[in-house]
Amino acid sequence: MSSPGDSRRTTARRRETALFLLAVPALLLLGIIFAWPVLRLLAMSVEDGTLANFEKATLDELYLYVLFDSVKIAAMVMAICLLVAYPVAFWLSRAGRWGVALGMFALLLPFWTSVLVRTYAWLVLLGRNGVVNRWLRDAGLIDAPLPLLHNTSGVLIGMVHVLLPYMVFPIYASLLRIDPDLSRAAEGLGAPAWRSFLRVTFPLSLPGVSAGCALVFVLSLGFFITPALLGGGRVIMVSMLIEQQVREFLDWPFAAALSTVLLVATLAIYALIGRITRGARHA
Amino acid sequence: MELSVKGIVRRFGPVTALGGVDLDVAEGEFLTILGPSGSGKTTLLKTVAGFEIPDEGRVLLGGEDVTLAPPRRRDVGMVFQNYALFPHMSVAQNVAFPLEMRRRPRDEVKRRVIEALRLVELEGYGDRLPRQLSGGQQQRVALARAVVFGPRLLLLDEPFGALDRKLRESLQLEVRRLQRQLRLTTLFITHDQEEALIMSDRIAVMDKGRIEQVGAPGDLYAHPATRFVADFLGESNLLDGSASAGHAAIPGFGAVPLPAGQPDGGVTLLLRPEALRIAADAAAMPCRGQGKVLETVFLGQSAKLRMALDGGGEVLARLPLRPSDPPPAREGETVAVGFAPEDLHVVPRG
Structure with a gap:
């Protein structure tokens, strides 16, 4: 016996199944090229039946230092990106048609250019006799060239440049979603522009800030090309360490353990950022 | 202020x-x-x-x-x-x-x-x-x-x-x-x-x-x-006519008296739909015409009628209804329609 209610539920369930089928190709692709390799990696790291590789990765001072340094650099890149990107996103959200077109062009052109090309361009710009140092010297601002390359500054400059759009776009999108009447209402109720920004616009843009921070941080933590080239071997990130283990020492299990540690650290920090911004929003 | x-x-x-x-x-x-x-x-x-x-x-x-x-x-x-x-x-x-x-x-x-x-x-x-x-x-x-x-x-x-x-x-x-x-x-x-x-x-x-x-x-x-x-405030019939000697000739209603001091020439008159009466109720009205009911709309406490006047032109009438009243007219029916001249308003800048 089936009541009309049952057949309705069946129809509804069929619709849900049909919708789910649409997601299957993407899920398969993710499963094959992401989930499976990650699991393999995990398996590889404990191949010898012990947790020795993990012990080495998490207790050895050298590796801990590199991990800590990577997190520090990622956090700095994130912070600088946020400071630079927020004003840009804010200006874009208030700009006219031509302003937006110009801003998008300026952001997207480098975004679509190869990271490798851009990193080499920074090598030319930041060297001892690079364009930047020559300008500063010619302008009489400095006597000796600034050390901009093969150190943390170089890595930060290059990474911020590459990752800036990942911060600008989420913030821009969340600023656009805010009803413009809200800041008008705030001003009409007696708030100067800066208080209206602090009390209304900024808190409402936090979802974008959170998304941007998470994106930039996660991408920074695993960054390879830019720190490898601009750091000149003096700045070592976890990704470089992993590459070294595989390419030079052929120690796949240890590389796998390091990768797993990196993945867990990434997820943990990702969760932390989400929690902080959610907390700030309801403060 | x-x-x-x-x-x-x-x-x-x-x-x-x-x-x-x-x-x-x-x-x-x-x-x-x-x-x-x-x-x-x-x-x-x-x-x-x-x-x-x-x-x-x-x-x-x-x-x-x-x-x-x-x-x-x-x-x-x-x-x-x-x-x-x-x-x-x-x-x-x-x-x-x-x-x-x-x-x-x-x-x-x-x-x-x-x-x-x-x-x-x-x-x-x-x-x-x-x-x-x-x-x-x-x-x-x-x-x-x-x-x-x-x-x-x-x-x-x-x-x-x-x-x-x-x-x-x-x-x-x-x-x-x-x-x-x-x-x-x-x-x-x-x-x-x-x-x-x-x-x-x-x-x-x-x-x-x-x-x-x-x-x-x-x-x-x-x-x-x-x-x-x-036109914007409320519903209205705007009737264009020509005034001479204190009267205006309006298609469908003939000559209607105007307020004193109205100069001769073109004039626009406002007649609110609720000023109109039809059939037997129209008989007591000083200004009368006749028209065919094009459309009737029942609105609960009143009914709205769109009518084509015999002399040309259309008017809207709004008739109050009591719960026991029958529909005031059927579509297609030809009925008398009338109003009192004091309900006419001359629109100064028509």
Whole structure:
């Protein structure tokens, strides 16, 4: 016996199944090229039946230092990106048609250019006799060239440049979603522009800030090309360490353990950022 | 005058949004700006609030020239069309906002927030977020926020547009009660003529960036100065005829007497649908004609008839109905139609 209610539920369930089928190709692709390799990696790291590789990765001072340094650099890149990107996103959200077109062009052109090309361009710009140092010297601002390359500054400059759009776009999108009447209402109720920004616009843009921070941080933590080239071997990130283990020492299990540690650290920090911004929003 | 708007002109490129607007609102008065979309009423409101700087003219608040003052210096409370409640703040925080911006002491803020919420009958809702309230409740929070700091002027920008009819009617009366109780000088914007008639002390009808006429609701309804006002406010039959020797020849009705002193020539007459009577009721009317019923619409307490007059032209008649009355006429039927000449109004600028 089936009541009309049952057949309705069946129809509804069929619709849900049909919708789910649409997601299957993407899920398969993710499963094959992401989930499976990650699991393999995990398996590889404990191949010898012990947790020795993990012990080495998490207790050895050298590796801990590199991990800590990577997190520090990622956090700095994130912070600088946020400071630079927020004003840009804010200006874009208030700009006219031509302003937006110009801003998008300026952001997207480098975004679509190869990271490798851009990193080499920074090598030319930041060297001892690079364009930047020559300008500063010619302008009489400095006597000796600034050390901009093969150190943390170089890595930060290059990474911020590459990752800036990942911060600008989420913030821009969340600023656009805010009803413009809200800041008008705030001003009409007696708030100067800066208080209206602090009390209304900024808190409402936090979802974008959170998304941007998470994106930039996660991408920074695993960054390879830019720190490898601009750091000149003096700045070592976890990704470089992993590459070294595989390419030079052929120690796949240890590389796998390091990768797993990196993945867990990434997820943990990702969760932390989400929690902080959610907390700030309801403060 | 609490609010005086003098010769305001605002152009956007080639478009003139406001073409020289003059308006005075007395203290404690409820003045409605009524106009179709694109008439410039919102631009006028924004100019008064300070979100628009006019190209010409001045805005005076309590005698003080505020034309160039930023919104926050005007002490004007505004209720936006979509309420513009701060979604991340609780109801109490929203209402406290204007007081905090004025750096009032904490205990005064607390007390006045509670008072304002009581005023709009939302006591106990202080801790909720705006999205946890219904549309009507959100509207009342917006109202509390706009009046809590004792503004010189209250601006209402089509605040009932998003609400269903029943709720709208009760809120209209509530706003009106609150406005009287607080003796708030109020400028209200709407395109809904019925709403304007219900709520206003005076109505200013706007069209194409100009104010067509300002007056009390009853006065505007009975004596519109322009064809636009006659047409926009209520339902109307606008009859074009020619006047000579105190009479006007109107197609379908023949010669009807005009008020004394009407010069000869073309004339536009306004005849409200409720002035018309049909069939047996028309017999007692001094001005009579005959027409075929094209369409009848049943409206509950009345019926609306569209008729083609025998002499040419169409008229709309609105006939009161009692519950026991039969339908006044059938479509296709030819009936007598008449009215009393004192119900005719000569539209001065027809």
